[in-house]
Amino acid sequence: MTRFSSPAVAGALACSAGMTVVGASIAFGPLLADYPVLAGQAWRYLLAGLVLLAVMRVRRVRLPRFRPGQLGRLVLLAGTGLAAFNWLLIEGTQRSDPAFLAAVLGATPLVLALAGPLLDGGRIRGRTVAGSTIVVAGILIVQGATTAPLGALPYAVGFLLCEAAFTLLAVPLLKEFSPLQVSTAVCLVAVPLLAALAAVEPGADLVAPTASEAATLAFLAVCTTAVAFLLWYGGVVRLGADRAGLFAGIMPVSGMVVGVIAGTSVWTPAGLAGSLLCGAGIALGLRRPPAPARVPEPAVAETV
Template sequence: MVTTFFWGGTFVAGKWAVGEAPPFFVAFLRFAIASAALWTLVAWRYGGSGKRFPMPEGGPQWTGLFSLGLTGVFLYNFVFLTGLSWTSATNGSLIVAFNPLLTAVLSALWLKERIRPVQAGGFLLALIGVGVVVTRGSIAVIRSLSFNPGDLLMLGAPVAWALYTILGKKVLACFSPLVATAYASLFGTLLLLPAAALEGSLLSGVHRLSVYGWISVLQLALLGTVVGFVWWYEGVEALGASRAAVFVNLVPLFGVLLSVLILSESLEVSQLAGGILVVLGVAIGTRGGRENRDGDSG
């Protein structure tokens, strides 16, 4: 539960950080710090155990790890932080809440698995909820195509994360989650470095951040990335994947609450209605997916 609280807080921290510095600089700083912490954990875990340090062997493993950095770090944070610079943290948290179900459906299509009717129904319900949030519940927005560009960019975040998750399944056959995430963070940081440099923010960005800006970046890097990752997998190990997955539905709830409390964002009726549909659709769809897998394995 604390992990989902940290993840909900990334929307507030991201919104605050991009209010002070450009998105690529914030993303680069986030993952430079996260990479240092993650590789420290890797060195601590493997250095004292006598195990061989995890190095990729052959082109396919290097390519797989690089693809994680490209999708889950570079692309995800580009649309996530750039989107937050134009839309509210509330909208961002509700749109990205579509993430688990989109990942499940795309994974099923990618792996040629059968999608149950309950999954399809949940996906449709969540998609309608995202539509309500993006259009602010107004038909006029659809007719005039006057969408918030931040909302449209934020729609790319669940897609990028779904690709990261699907590609990660093959990588995790060779590396532990900690090692795979450390490599993904490292490659993502290397990709973000030239982007931040071209953005013209690499040197000036440090001076733009206030104390609260640095707190936001550290929240993104340490609590949202490093601690969140470690605690999440500890929770999965203790509870099992199916029970742990239920807690993901708390992320948009914490995201909205923190946005209202810290950023003083208002919660509109369309956001509340859309958020309920998204969370309900995700809960139904992911539950249907787990039942499907349980039934197949039995």
């Protein structure tokens, strides 16, 4: 019988909800197809940071003063997990099929299962690694195995590492600050980094978004960024980076389900099989090992 402690249940629910929101938001991507990508991301994180600042004000939580080392980690987190991630996404899709990048990104659970405990000074959990491997297989089935030119591989690998860095670099910060404080800070730090990249993006003029683009950016800022970041980092605090990574398998499944509902995707037997495989991998990775059986103490014979 699988046993979950209350923090584990809360962490699983938080990670599930966060990845569901992120996966569902994929359907909104085409609405920003004509808007400069990096500029749009800068607006997105600025809006998300302002929303999170408002939440902090309501909850009477202060934005902490980070020590130099913590600030450096925060800049590295924003630079890799947000700014470089988006830049590599643009450059990578110009050199390969987006499905190839998505397939490589599917290895995130396995990277977190191995790197998470090592960077945190813990022990690698065999069940988590096994479950992550199954989740990766499920993601590959859902996304579809694709090939790409050799020149696209560095972008895909960098894309994967930046995705993992978003979680791994946050772990030490989450030990000292709340998910709300970390989420707010990383969004605000990412804004000037993305704005600088947007300034040198070829053909990216400063243009005002249309009504639909503004609505999409607002949705991405509030739901896919502010809410999803809080849920994800809250789950990482409760589960650890390795077990939280299992829930990355929910993102492509959620995206596919929303696509089917919206009529932009078709439900296939392979998609169903991959979804079930992701679920099985998550269940295995979260399953706690059975408690060792107690050995009864030998009875002591009474002497008369």
